[in-house]
Ligand code: PEP
């Protein structure tokens with residue numbers, strides 16, 4: 057097994073083995089682009105190290121061989137006293153995890169070689185000494201912090217003291233002698249806090265740094281990030297060892313990041329940040345304010361032009377937006393990294409369609425490159441531009457969205473407040489990986505420093521969180537927990553602010569929001585041809601149309617009233633997959649009727665209650681069938697967890713007790729309390745629900761079926777095309793279904809005779825209990841369709857009470873990585889999914905034309921839609937607002 061690959065040996069498709077960074081460095085090397093030579097230690101080596109606690113036995117010799125070759129090529133030896141080769145040791149996993157893992161630059165510097173580096177640099181101009189000592193102090197600082205585990209602040213504070221002593225705030229004012237003194241101080245810090253000297257042997261430096269990078273795969277922040285981004289924990293990281301080039305050699309040097317087009321909007325142009333006379337992470341860390349990339353043209357036209365050509369090469373080669381890190385060393389351009397860049401949702405849609413128009417990709421590929429989560433983001437409302445809210449700053453639009461919340465100034469408070477239900481905006485000068493918890497908890501992130509490529513911006517975009525960064529007018533004082541605006545207004549912790557990640561504007565107070573243009577397009581109030589939002593609506597239109605062409609799954613809506621049904625239809629629903637009839641009884645008045653029905657203890661009372669409910673039901677169905685004319689409407693018979701329909705037992709007991717105390721008992725309340733006691737359930741979700749209720753209350757299901765049939769007959773006689781289907785909930789055995797089926801058929805025959813309208817109403821069942829899934833073959837004898845109720849199926853397969861667990865221990869489960877996402881949100885393929893697959897198989901064995909759908913929450917979840925596609929269902933059904941997402945994902949699943 058080979059553990060080390062030279063950059064000339066890899067390529068972009070080896071990301072599993074070489075990590076994203078290593079694979080792309082190899083790809084650029086092979087494209088003939090100027091990449092500093094180096095090699096990559098594979099993720100396989102890292103896995104061995106993480107599994108066994110030691111690197112693979114063969115690794116040392118392999119690294120030595122590659123290092124020898126690198127030294128030959130560079131004409132320098134690592135850490136050589138007279139003319140040292142320096143290397144960077146950089147992490148690089150398969151999926152980019154910005155700032156989450158470790159990097160150490162300037163490996164190879166030591167007391168012995170710092171003079172050699174100074175001499176090397178001095179050959180060109182007089183700045184060699186300062187440069188060499190600055191590089192050395194950076195090495196000890198980074199190495200001390202990341203490899204030896206010394207508190208980073210200790211170095212920062214020492215550096216700060218040195219600057220204060222000099223009366224400056226700029227690193228560049230420190231001269232060689234200052235930096236030399238700082239190096240001594242840093243070495244002292246290392247000695248005091250680790251009990252050992254900073255290692256002087258360059259190979260030892262390198263090996264320790266490699267191990268530190270391996271270890272950083274399992275750092276807390278990396279683990280948290282992976283869970284958040286759903287990156288598997290067992291991929292491990294590769295390590296890239298790359299010969300150093302220097303952006304801090306003077307004014308003709310510098311370092312920067314660039315995008316081949318705007319990652320926020322997707323529009324073509326020159327986007328990036330450049331920092332003169334700086335090294336490595338200075339730009340990404342947002343520590344000093346950068347200049348715009350376009351300004352580089354005036355500084356160094358040759359390098360700028362070369363960079364532009366390279367960006368075009370990269371974009372055509374990768375056929376996608378790329379982001380790039382580069383360094384200019386004394387007028388020579390070097391490429392340090394590239395990858396297919398992260399982008400906002402709007403940019404993703406625009407870029408995909410632009411690339412189709414440029415002939416670089418086809419529509420299938422374009423569809424592949426956008427996703428439902430992005431579409432969902434585009435459907436969020438935005439701030440009302442006409443609003444008179446007070447704008448206090450205009451920062452950089454780093455990640456779109458409209459966020460309103462209370463200002464908080466540290467991660468801890470953000471988490472604490474959000475746990476107690478507050479919406480917060482995390483306000484920082486700049487963020488770093490330690491702020492990750494707070495960023496996750498916050499509605500949005502606001503920083504006063506750093507550009508589009510700062511940590512805050514990159515991470516927020518990745519999470520789909522609203523972010524405004526670099527709002528420089530704001531003076532953020534995290535210690536005093538407040539910020540001050542340019543005109544002296546003070547915003548304290550807890551004050552409401554609003555931030556607009558699409559424009560970069562920051563407002564005091566709560567700003568009203570307006571709907572998104574994408575929603576207006578789906579609603580039909582915005583024409584698809586309109587060049588609204590720089591082509592965004594058109595891009596969405598074209599990709600949705602293609603998804604509709606490609607998808608096999610049909611998409612229906614969960615809707616219980618005409619408004620929802622109409623919206624669902626506008627959004628592209630091909631019917632209703634779940635009409636929850638109990639939702640039709642939620643109003644105060646109707647609820648009382650259902651209460652009467654449930655509490656009735658004799659036929660007369662029951663019949664009265666049913667007779668009152670019947671016309672109400674019928675009226676609802678007429679409206680619904682009208683809204684969905686010509687499309688199937690699956691009406692589910694009553695399935696109320698009883699506690700939702702009965703008076704609260706505690707409240708009622710108190711009322712009765714108080715009345716007794718007043719010696720004024722209320723007969724009705726007393727009777728009600730007795731009945732409620734009798735029907736009280738410890739776990740109503742597993743109680744008298746669904747088909748059980750229908751079997752226990754005579755006439756209930758019959759009344760509902762009659763209402764459905766009469767409504768359909770009325771529509772048909774009025775010239776409509778109603779297509780109802782009747783669905784029985786919470787079935788566990790075919791016997792339940794058979795009894796209900798007989799009753800329904802009787803009613804249908806009666807209605808047909810009375811109205812003269814012959815209706816073909818299919819009768820099917822929900823599969824939402826494990827027993828139903830396991831005996832699906834038998835159940836299909838009595839059911840013409842199945843609809844998987846994955847909410848209840850998840851509840852019963854896991855034994856998780858769906859009402860309680862998410863608020864109780866799910867956070868702990870997510871933190872421990874037991875699952876990466878709640879099984880109520882994304883289908884648990886191995887457990888719940890396996891039952892679905894079994895039921896599909898067995899059901900179709902019995903009845904080959906059995907129609908299959910899903911109507912649990914999972915029907916609108918992107919990942920789950922892909923599962924249902926593969927499981928062979930005919931349709932998914934979800935809430936109206938998720939229909940476009942389901943259509944898009946169903947299309948993506950089919951390509
Ligand atoms: C389900 O259980 O998945 C379902 C759709 O029914 P309800 O959520 O109404 O129980």
Ligand code: MG
Pocket residue numbers: 785824845847848
């Ligand atoms: Mg259910």
